[in-house]
Amino acid sequence: MRELYKFCRAVVCILLFIPMPSLLFSQAKRTLTAFPGTTIDTYIHGFYVSLPASYGTGSKSYPLLIFLHGIGEVGDGSASQLPAVLRNGPPMQINQQVNNNTDAHFPDPVVVNGNSYEFIVIAPQIATQPDQNGAEQAMVDDIINYASSHWRVDASKISLTGLSMGGGIAIEYPGQSATLYGVKLASLLGVAVSSFNASDRTKEIAAAHLPVWLTVNQGDPTGPYSYTIGYVDQLNALSADPAPLETIFPVSGHGGWVDTYGAPTDGSGAHPGITNSAGQNVYQWMAQYKRVGSNVVIDAGAQPLPVTWGPYSARLSGGTVTVNWSTLQEQNNRYFIVQRSADGKSFASLDTTAAANTPHDYTYVDETPLAGTSYYRIIQTDLDGRSDYSGVMRINSSGSEQLSLKPNPTAGLVYLEMMNADLGRLELSITDAAGRTMRKWSYDKQTLYWMQAINTGSLPAGTYYLTIRGPKTRTVRSFVKKQQ
Secondary structure, eight states, rough: EEEEOBBBBBBBOOOOOOTTBBBBBOOOOOOOOEEEEEETOOOOOEEEEEEEGGGGGGGOOEEEEEEOOGGGGOOOOOOOTGGGGGGGGGHHHHHHHTTOTTTOOOSSSSEEEEEEEEOEEEEEESSSSOTTTHHHHHHHHHHHHHHHHSSOOEEEEEEEEEETTHHHHHHHHHHHOOOGGGGGOOOEEEEEEOOOOOOOHHHHHHHOOOOOOEEEEEETTTHHHHHHHHHHHHHHHTTTTOOOOOEEEESSSOOOHHHHHHHHOOOOOOOOOOBTSSSHHHHHHHHHHEEETTEEOOOOOOOOSSSSEEEEEEEETTTEEEEEEEEEOOOEEEEEEEHHHSSSSSSEEEEEEEOSSSSEEEEESSSSSOEEEEEEEEEEEEEEESSOOOOOOOEEETTTOOOEESSSSSSSEEEEEEEEOOOEHHHHHHHETTEEEEEEEEEEEEESSSEEEEOOOOSSEEEEEEEEEEOOEEEEEEEEEEEO
């Protein structure tokens, strides 16, 4: 189905959420964190990740949006070259948003069909264009796997988008195999795709029932108009369900991403981005879809999971760690997975426990726990493939009191972790090097182990001091805020 080119008339409101209790002075917002020199794949040695403002407040999983840039932004992922990724598309919009540009057009949350969604966004820097003999697919797979192992990703709502070179990689990923790759995606948005419309690719995309929206300038000499038209015509000829969308911009030159995603301009007005015939911008169009096996459906929204969590805990005794959890309500549940991590970020699965599908007490014993500090969590998965996470439980095998602040330096969120018997009211404050108070918060610490995400995104770069005061705690930790 071909869509006429038009700009969205409505201004999308950007909603900022407060992810920390008793926040006194500032509102938290979406983060944008650079990971230079961090290898995901042979072709990726640096990337940006943006987490929703609400990410640190609960245990739910989030849709994942992967953005692949064009040939002009290739780089080695170093601190000096990585910022090129911020030139276009979602990373540019998010960068504008976190720097308080009100013309930024990354909707947060994305509201569609009466439901609200917040994307985890990952934008890698590609060192050089992968070859077409499987390397593209391996690279995208590595991105998906890395994001899923480090953040709470909803595997049923993974969207892939890219422009020019990145658009070509994006469409060739499911085009290699519906069963290996296409079924991992819920939607695909390509801009000026640099990929020839081979018939075997479109057959795989159609077989995956993958929603596709392609945009292109009519006079584009680099990501040719004929490639986009070819993909759409072939998908239509195959009676692809859902039918593909295409938007043709009646202009010349290689581009189309500003008009597709939307972007601030130099003062002459903003581009809010295109919409389809239903009035959805590209983010709404992507967010509405959900992968269910070999098909994609319109997401009915955040329906309650069939499990209501009861108490859960991890306890060290006699050289083993016992993980206990319980359910107060349980139906249509498939299994639980117990996971462990050495750093609280990358988790590995230890055991899968079948569901009782009735209120039940569960136990798993880790006979060979890690030395020092380790972290445990539980994943619950229902019959429809939807998952929910317990909170993260921390074990310190040395038994000593701990207080840490990490990452340090930080570009956005910094995590305060405490392991002590000090319960009750905690007062936190951030002061700068001149002794000026920049932020204040109050919390109630009710457990031995306590972790709190603190958003430093709006602070200027420099050295700061976090003061923690509790009934028995009086301590100060310094940290360095990096430039975003």
